[in-house]
Amino acid sequence: MNICRFEDRLAGQARVLTDLRERITACRKEELAEAFARIEAARKRGEWVALLLDYELGEWFEPTLDSEDRTGSNTMRPLLTALAYGQMTIEQPWSDSPENHARVAAMAPLIERDDYIGRIKRIREWIRQGDVYQVNATFPMQVEIEGDSQSLYKKIANKHPVSYAAYIEDNDRTVLSFSPELFLLRQGDTLTTKPMKGTAPRSTDPGQDRLLGENLLRSAKNRAENLMIVDLLRNDLGRVALPGTVVARPLFSLEQYPSVWTMTSTVTANLKPDTTFEAILRALFPCGSVTGAPKIAAMQRIRQTEPEQRGLYCGSIGWMAPNGDFALNVAIRTLVIRDHGATYNVGGGIVFDSDPSQEWEECHWKSRVLSNNPPELIETMLADENGKIERLEEHLDRLEKSSRQLNYACPERSKLKNDIRENVLKTIEKEPQPKSNDTPAIQSQRYRVRLLLDRSGHVSIESARLADLTAMPLVSIATTRLNSHQALLRHKTTYRPWYADTTGWLTKHPEFFDLLFLNEREELCEGSRSNVYIEKNGEWITPPLECGLLGGAVRQHLLATGQVKQGVLTLEDLHTPGARIRLSNGLRGWFDVSFRDPSLLPGDFLP
Numbered sequence: 001m002n003i004c005r006f007e008d009r010l011a012g013q014a015r016v017l018t019d020l021r022e023r024i025t026a027c028r029k030e031e032l033a034e035a036f037a038r039i040e041a042a043r044k045r046g047e048w049v050a051l052l053l054d055y056e057l058g059e060w061f062e063p064t065l066d067s068e069d070r071t072g073s074n075t076m077r078p079l080l081t082a083l084a085y086g087q088m089t090i091e092q093p094w095s096d097s098p099e100n101h102a103r104v105a106a107m108a109p110l111i112e113r114d115d116y117i118g119r120i121k122r123i124r125e126w127i128r129q130g131d132v133y134q135v136n137a138t139f140p141m142q143v144e145i146e147g148d149s150q151s152l153y154k155k156i157a158n159k160h161p162v163s164y165a166a167y168i169e170d171n172d173r174t175v176l177s178f179s180p181e182l183f184l185l186r187q188g189d190t191l192t193t194k195p196m197k198g199t200a201p202r203s204t205d206p207g208q209d210r211l212l213g214e215n216l217l218r219s220a221k222n223r224a225e226n227l228m229i230v231d232l233l234r235n236d237l238g239r240v241a242l243p244g245t246v247v248a249r250p251l252f253s254l255e256q257y258p259s260v261w262t263m264t265s266t267v268t269a270n271l272k273p274d275t276t277f278e279a280i281l282r283a284l285f286p287c288g289s290v291t292g293a294p295k296i297a298a299m300q301r302i303r304q305t306e307p308e309q310r311g312l313y314c315g316s317i318g319w320m321a322p323n324g325d326f327a328l329n330v331a332i333r334t335l336v337i338r339d340h341g342a343t344y345n346v347g348g349g350i351v352f353d354s355d356p357s358q359e360w361e362e363c364h365w366k367s368r369v370l371s372n373n374p375p376e377l378i379e380t381m382l383a384d385e386n387g388k389i390e391r392l393e394e395h396l397d398r399l400e401k402s403s404r405q406l407n408y409a410c411p412e413r414s415k416l417k418n419d420i421r422e423n424v425l426k427t428i429e430k431e432p433q434p435k436s437n438d439t440p441a442i443q444s445q446r447y448r449v450r451l452l453l454d455r456s457g458h459v460s461i462e463s464a465r466l467a468d469l470t471a472m473p474l475v476s477i478a479t480t481r482l483n484s485h486q487a488l489l490r491h492k493t494t495y496r497p498w499y500a501d502t503t504g505w506l507t508k509h510p511e512f513f514d515l516l517f518l519n520e521r522e523e524l525c526e527g528s529r530s531n532v533y534i535e536k537n538g539e540w541i542t543p544p545l546e547c548g549l550l551g552g553a554v555r556q557h558l559l560a561t562g563q564v565k566q567g568v569l570t571l572e573d574l575h576t577p578g579a580r581i582r583l584s585n586g587l588r589g590w591f592d593v594s595f596r597d598p599s600l601l602p603g604d605f606l607p
Helices: 029-044 113-129 149-159 206-218 220-237 277-284 295-305 356-369 392-406 413-430 497-508 553-560
Strands: 004-008 013-026 048-053 080-091 103-109 134-146 164-170 173-179 182-187 190-194 196-201 253-256 260-264 267-270 316-320 326-329 334-338 341-350 377-383 447-453 459-465 474-482 512-519 524-527 531-536 539-542 581-585 589-595
Touching (some): 013 048, 029 080, 029 277, 080 164, 103 149, 103 356, 113 341, 113 356, 134 220, 134 295, 134 356, 149 173, 164 316, 164 326, 173 316, 182 277, 182 316, 196 206, 196 220, 196 356, 206 253, 206 260, 220 267, 220 277, 341 356, 377 392, 392 413, 392 553, 413 447, 474 497, 524 531, 531 553
Parallel strands (some): 474 512, 474 589
Antiparallel strands (some): 004 013, 004 164, 013 080, 048 080, 048 316, 103 134, 134 341, 164 173, 173 334, 182 326, 190 267, 196 260, 253 260, 316 326, 334 341, 377 447, 512 524, 531 581
16 A cells, blocks of 8 residues: 655644555656656646655756766666655644554664764865865664554654654655755745754753753854855755845744754745746755755765765655645655665764764764664673673773764773672672682682663673583574674674574573574674684684674684684585584683584474
């Protein structure tokens, strides 16, 4: 079933389009003329048209930007999609219910923090040289969802009501847009744009919250950015407006939403007679608030610094009525869900005095419109009877790296060390004292230490005695395949659904230490709680991170000391007669295991 809804949750109404008649697309620049003609024909037939316009469509409108390497004939992804419907009804926006448990379970950026900061520094250098005044810098985030897309939309849209929300099911994608920003509104011959430039987080403390809003409104930096984009849009509007009708009023309006304060300005113009929808898009698309200034130069710099296409993000989503009126949002705060995963992009305008680290943090808190309850980071460590942690520095290195990448607050290293040691020593003190005739092996105890860190920086630590392995551990192959592009595999968090079945199975089969996972290319990755190594030609080889795995502290130590090397491993390596296999994790170190071929096990034995 195709569902298409445009919800103005501030006005309390939704335009619901039904009876899909036609799907119009343009996958190549040469197809644009026909696509616009078909949109116009559908409108004249009395049909309502839903519009989904990718950011890269704007590159087709500008000869200096159009090139085969970004949007050439080899791609079949449409940059313009129009869905023509026979009916439109006005309804109430969807409501939510307490029984709705859909949620965004986890998110991870698809760019390394250091790479993003390098990108911002490069942009600032261009600004210093006078090439541009501002560039909008963005990146995608991988999103993990629990529940169906419709339920997720209802939950987020009710928590974060905006005027330009949309829920659209289109072929293999479902679009959930929670955009508060108007790109273009046509009412008769009047065209209105309302750029949003300048944001600040909200606070649960009323006084602090009010101060955050006031500071945004007074911010010289944000007002300058806002005015820069207003001037850009006034210029763009002037290409299709009657002379003297472009008006910017009001400027610098403060708007509040559940998660952010925003600064907007409004620009209106009267259109020249017989101005077409295509002419309007060619003059203004994409919105200057998501490019920078000067617009063409900024878009050129975006192409140089963002190798991945933005897609629908920073493009536009909206509707067109049979009389030619239309409303298009700026497709920010937009989640695109496909069978192979979901993507949510974030970004912001960069000027010369932008601080790269602060921009990284701002991008992350902009993503909180989707979720305020992300998973916790985990470190599992081994302590001896004196409270000393093995490879503590490596564990804390990984924790801090994940904290920076996922934008979690993290206490100072010295405090973490003290808290860990105190927790372990308290656990040891509570242990029964060994009797004098106990053997040294019994007196020597080891402890499992589990540290959890949430996004706010709160740390919880648990420790308990660790049981010894009693025999040569067994391993086999899991039936599930990992996705090597899953960004969260690189971070140890409490969100690990791909290992859930294996974890439960291992508790029932203690003779097996772990199950090993392959990726979509049939490459060996890791176990559910260990890294894996195979000896080949006298050298120990472990899969590289690109295969899709967590870089364990022991693995890092073995690589740093030259005891192992990285290389792609396959099932064939596991099946090599006499192959030596080892696993490693923070509790057990580096140890030998025995492989059991799944073909020799009962058919329903493995999960």
